[in-house]
Amino acid sequence: MITIYGNYHSRASRALWLLEELALPFKLRPVVQANRLADPAAPDAPLNTRSPEFRKLSPMGAIPVLEEDGLILIESLAINLHLARKAGGPLAPAHENELAQMEQWALFAATWIETDALALSFVYRRKEQDTEQGKAQIASLCSKLARPLSALETHLTTHSHIVGGRFTVADLNLAEVLRYAQDHPEFVDPYPRVKNWIGLCQKRPAYRAMWTKREAETV
Template sequence: MIKIYGSPLSSAGRCYWMMEELGLPYEQVPLNMREKQHKSEEYLKINPNGKVPAIVDGEYVLWESMAITNYLAKKHNSPMAAQNAEEEGQILQWSFWSLVDLQKPAVDWLIQAMFVPAEHRNPNIIADAQNVLPRYLQVLEKGLTGKNYLVGNRFTVADINVASVIGILHALQFDLSNYPNITKWSQTCHSRPAGQKVQAMRSSTH
């Protein structure tokens, strides 16, 4: 059974989503972040970065959420995995893009809005995120033109990885009305039974 370290509220959420899509049994290993358990000597042997998520699959250890989703889909021969080199290139393209470009401003804003006390918030960080996000969202909106999914006209690793980042914007109540392609695609992805189950897990974790 796979052991997963990290709350569904963290970047581990996309890993839970993938495991639910695949119907895999897993064991959630809780880490108390306030008590710095993710920086403990024991956990650093699993992920030397002291971050979540990480998984232990038998003797195999892997960290970085988007590497985990890709690995699981491939290992279990899922249609969500790439079927050829071209699809793999596109899946990695969208996954890396969402992590490097889209997720950073979204997380910066989320931290300020939900974790920093109002009197200590930095309005410049929020403003910067609000200013840059539309440019990135236009890239995704255009990429979804005439398509139901990002790669291969089927639900793939790319959709889980990117939709999980869009989920941060939903949490921030970001207005996506100017992005009809993203809105339709996101609703399709998040309405999947596995996506709904992870959302319920996230809600119960609050």
């Protein structure tokens, strides 16, 4: 049985979307981010990323974690590549070259995009988007994202999807990383193909199902 530790308001959403796509049975063990709690060490605190019990599973103390028949994985994009590959089917790599490309795009997302996309989201979470400092940060982050987004736009001029001409875990991983930047919707305006591709990813019934559960979640 697959167990995901985490919640829908975290990077666990990546695995939870994929599990909807794959229609696989799984258990979600709620773990909340410690920084969302007033006192994560309180005796009545819910299981959280600093709980000793959880730290035994994840030395990083971060969610998501996957546990499956003795296998423990603590990186969301690796969890998804594993789940897709093990399940097989259209979302999985069809051969070694596709696997290499899917790994490449997951690393592309994690190294070229995630930090700046997340920083963009945090400007909005801090409600600084209309301040002079916030506007300057947004401009700087959009300019840092221009290089990977231009590369992605170029890729999408000759490819309908990220890998293999069909929706795969590579699209899902990249779309989820880029989602952070969507708190500033204009980020994607200079990249019409990227905009269209994210829209198509997020119209998928499995994404909508994940999102509905996220909206119903109280963390």
